[in-house]
Amino acid sequence: MTARSNDIQQLLSRWVSLGIAFGRDKHKEDQDIEQTIIDTLPFLPGDLKLLILLLTWLDEMGDLIHLERIKTMAKVLPPTELAFLGAIAEFTKKRYRNWQLISAFARKKLRHSFSKGFVPELSERLTISVDMGQVEPDPAFERFRLRIPEIALSDKKKLIPRRYVLQDHKWFSMRALIGANWRADVAFSMLKDPGMNPYRIAKKLSCSYETAYRLKKALDESSLVAWDH
Structure with missing residues (x-):
């Protein structure tokens, strides 16, 4: 197993702790919610399935993400990862309006890179159907120059029910009680x-x-x- 494949296996186990049913053992300890999101970003340019699952999970749990914290952590992200985070926020704000904080932050931080012609690097598997004119690009992602097919969320049966996540994950429980x-x-x-x-x-x-x-x-x-x- 390569280092990258080992990293993705560990990452998926962390996501089980947060509520995505990947059919594997979860990490026993409460996982750092925002750090897990940040650590997922490098895998997204080549993994549309993971991106869709993340967006589906955020549709369910996005109100319990601490946006000021993720904004602080995102200040050191490389441009492609920041573009994905901004597009994810742009997509998620349709359900949770406060995610505008992250999309606006990412747009402002990427303004210079975009003015210099920066285009995020993506796997051809993500872009080929858009490039060939077979499907329309997703508007939220296109705003960040990510020309990927329009997103349709997964069946939420792939998620662990929210009530069970809150029972098992004390960090989420605390946020449900006090706020994110x-x-x-x-x-x-x-x-x-x-x-x-x-x-x-x-x-x-x-x-x-x-x-x-x-x-x-x-x-x-x-x-x-x-x-x-």
Whole structure:
């Protein structure tokens, strides 16, 4: 098995923890939601099936994605991966309007690259039907110069029901309770590791030290983090 194929197998196991039924054992620990999305982006230029499953999953779970966090993590993405993230957000905002935050961020960050004629590199398998005029390109993806066939979401039977994901994944549970925000993420981190200090929380979550310190202090004074983890 090549390093890349091993990487994709591990990635798919992480997705089982988040709610996509790939028919394999899931990672036992709660997976980092936004990091898993970011880690999926490099595989998308050659895998339309994975892209469709991701979009189908976001149609179900997109309200529980912390968009400020994923925006912070996306600042260092290479252009092709950022284009995919922007197009995914453009597609997903049809259901969850707040995803406009990510599509607007990606468009602004890619403006210079696009002005210089940048075109994302895609597998011919993704583009050939559009290039030959057999099908129309998906408008959300075409805005980011990704000329792939118009997307039709998968059957949601390929997803683990949302209620079971929330039962099994404490990070999602915390967001369902508090909201997809820094407060929920800091609370989850404190539940996962009660001894974690603000510096480690900030590093884990990709937030500022000031945010981690302020929210940890507030949560220490509440009973919220008394959950049995």
